[in-house]
Amino acid sequence: MDSAFASATRKVQRLIRCDATERLLSYRFPRIVYRMSGGAEFSIEEREAGGRRLLLSGPYLVSSIGAIDQDLDALSGEIAEIDLSGVSEIDTVGAWVACRTARAHGAEIVGASERARRLLNAVEAAGGGEYQEPEGLAWWQPIPAKTGELVEKAQVGTIGVLDFLGQILIAVWNLLRKPSRFRGTAFVRQIELVGVSALPIIGLMSFLIGIVIAQQGSVQLEQFGAESLTINLVGRITLRELGVLMTAIMVAGRSGSAFAAQIGTMKLTEEVDAMRTIGISPVEALVIPRTLAAVIMMPLLGFYASVMAIIGGAVVGDLLLGIPFWTFLTRIEEVVPTHDLWVGLIKAPVFGLIIALAGCYHGMQVRGNSEEVGLRTTMAVVSAIFAVIVLDAFFAVFFTEVGWG
Numbered sequence: 001m002d003s004a005f006a007s008a009t010r011k012v013q014r015l016i017r018c019d020a021t022e023r024l025l026s027y028r029f030p031r032i033v034y035r036m037s038g039g040a041e042f043s044i045e046e047r048e049a050g051g052r053r054l055l056l057s058g059p060y061l062v063s064s065i066g067a068i069d070q071d072l073d074a075l076s077g078e079i080a081e082i083d084l085s086g087v088s089e090i091d092t093v094g095a096w097v098a099c100r101t102a103r104a105h106g107a108e109i110v111g112a113s114e115r116a117r118r119l120l121n122a123v124e125a126a127g128g129g130e131y132q133e134p135e136g137l138a139w140w141q142p143i144p145a146k147t148g149e150l151v152e153k154a155q156v157g158t159i160g161v162l163d164f165l166g167q168i169l170i171a172v173w174n175l176l177r178k179p180s181r182f183r184g185t186a187f188v189r190q191i192e193l194v195g196v197s198a199l200p201i202i203g204l205m206s207f208l209i210g211i212v213i214a215q216q217g218s219v220q221l222e223q224f225g226a227e228s229l230t231i232n233l234v235g236r237i238t239l240r241e242l243g244v245l246m247t248a249i250m251v252a253g254r255s256g257s258a259f260a261a262q263i264g265t266m267k268l269t270e271e272v273d274a275m276r277t278i279g280i281s282p283v284e285a286l287v288i289p290r291t292l293a294a295v296i297m298m299p300l301l302g303f304y305a306s307v308m309a310i311i312g313g314a315v316v317g318d319l320l321l322g323i324p325f326w327t328f329l330t331r332i333e334e335v336v337p338t339h340d341l342w343v344g345l346i347k348a349p350v351f352g353l354i355i356a357l358a359g360c361y362h363g364m365q366v367r368g369n370s371e372e373v374g375l376r377t378t379m380a381v382v383s384a385i386f387a388v389i390v391l392d393a394f395f396a397v398f399f400t401e402v403g404w405g
Contacts (some may be wrong), residue, residue, distance in 0.1 A: 028105035039064040040094075042072065047080060054079050054107065057086030060094025072101050085111030095119035166362045168291070171283040186289040194255045199304065202250055206305035209246060210234060210312025218321055227321050231328055234313035235336040243306030244298075244344045245392055248351040251298065252384040255357035258378035259290050263363025264373040272364075282364070291356040298352030299345050307346065311402075339404040347395050351388050358384035 040058045047053050082102050087094070090113075099120060102109050105208070112120060137145060175182050217233040240338035263286055266272050272282045282301070310332055323331075363381035366372045399405065 010017070015402060040068050042068060044075075044079075051078060053081045053083055054101070054105075055083045055086055056098065056267070057088075059089040059091055060087050060097065061091050062093040064093055065097055069097060072097060073104075075105070078107075079105040079107045082107045082109045083111045084109060084113070084116055086264035087113070087116060090116045090119060092119055092123065095123045099123050108109030112325050135301045146378065148184035161361065164357075164364065167283045168287060171281055171288055175284065175288065180368075181284060183285055183289055186285065187292060190289050191297060193258070194251065194293045195301060196300060198251065198254060198297075201254070202247055202301055202305050203308045205246065205250060206238075206243065206308035207312040209242060210238060210314075211316050213237060213242070213309070214313035214316035215320065218316070228323070230313070230317060230321060231323070231331045232335045234310060235332040236340055238306045238309040238313075239336055240340040240343050241392070243394075244302035244348045244351065245311055245388070247296065247302045247305045247348070248355065248388045249353070249385055251265075251294065251301065252355045252358075252388065253381055255294060256355045256384045257381050259356065259359030260363040260377040263360060263371055264366035264376050267364065267366040268370060268373065287356075287360045287364075290360055291353065293351045294356035296352075298355075299348040302333030302344055302348040303341075339399075343399050343404055344394070347392065354391065355385045358387065 036103050039058050040056070042057065043055045045053050045055065045161070079101075082098060084090070084098065090098075095116065098109060101107070109120060214230055214234050217288050218227050218230045221227050221229050221233070266286070271287075275282050275285060310329070314323075314328035318325040318327045359380045362376040362383070
């Protein structure tokens with residue numbers, strides 16, 4: 001009896017010297033268990049070889065580990081081993097928590113199953129549970145860093161555009177070799193969507209633009225007693241510039257965005273991949289009909305827009321300037337050079353090509369999730385309008401240099 005009491009006394013004294021309160025509690029209660037009913041749990045026990053062992057048990061999954069995550073993080077003192085033999089299920093989050101705890105206490109992970117060991121190795125290879133402080137940039141670095149990112153994006157985008165153009169050229173060559181592969185039904189459908197369905201909105205927009213040009217122009221010309229030159233102003237500016245330019249902007253916002261959204265959605269739903277699987281070229285089936293429809297319909301829509309703008313100017317001339325309606329239209333033929341009409345008609349198919357290519361290209365670049373569809377649709381419209389305006393400026397200088405000023 002005396003020897004048993006003396007042995008117990010020696011154990012208590014040894015525990016007090018090592019780690020006063022917590023060691024004493026561990027002696028009185030050999031295992032301290034933290035649990036959640038039906039969820040992940042852990043316990044701490046003393047090893048015979050010295051040191052403490054952390055035993056994990058239950059399912060260590062993202063859905064069950066939240067209840068004990070803070071308790072594990074709050075553990076203090078040294079832990080020699082973390083035993084996973086009692087873990088029934090484990091996922092990446094559970095493996096990350098085990099690695100984080102082991103790293104914090106310098107412990108060794110033992111008792112892991114084959115699946116748990118694979119996850120632990122993958123987490124360790126990715127950095128384990130170590131927190132990495134983000135590196136801050138010096139005050140002078142953000143602008144060069146952002147410039148570098150933009151240059152890199154421009155390089156990747158240029159390569160992507162060249163690749164897309166190459167695919168289109170290959171598809172055109174294949175269609176020229178085998179015209180029976182051309183999808184006439186899809187082409188007619190796109191003619192309807194790009195051209196016929198756009199007539200009301202483009203007609204109304206152009207009519208109102210003609211009214212604004214005639215009214216504002218007449219106010220300015222009246223100061224010089226040259227109200228009759230309003231006919232020249234409306235005729236030349238609509239046939240040469242505004243008719244085609246405003247039509248291109250409207251088509252970019254209406255059809256270019258539709259191209260990007262339709263093809264992008266097909267990319268997300270894997271319809272494009274399915275077409276490739278069954279031997280159908282997505283470029284031949286989706287890009288060529290849309291591009292051809294835009295190229296063909298843009299000159300017709302541009303001329304239609306110019307006519308509607310001239311009619312709007314004639315209405316203003318009849319109501320406000322005392323110029324009869326039919327006289328206004330007759331004078332248009334006399335004062336507007338024929339080459340102004342040709343300038344607009346030459347620019348129109350180029351604008352249509354740019355709009356269609358921008359919409360189809362950004363649609364084909366959709367990756368990942370539905371947010372990308374909206375982003376690429378916006379990029380398609382913005383890039384198309386920007387390219388159209390840049391090309392219009394180039395055409396203005398070019399035609400002036402060749403004598404069509």
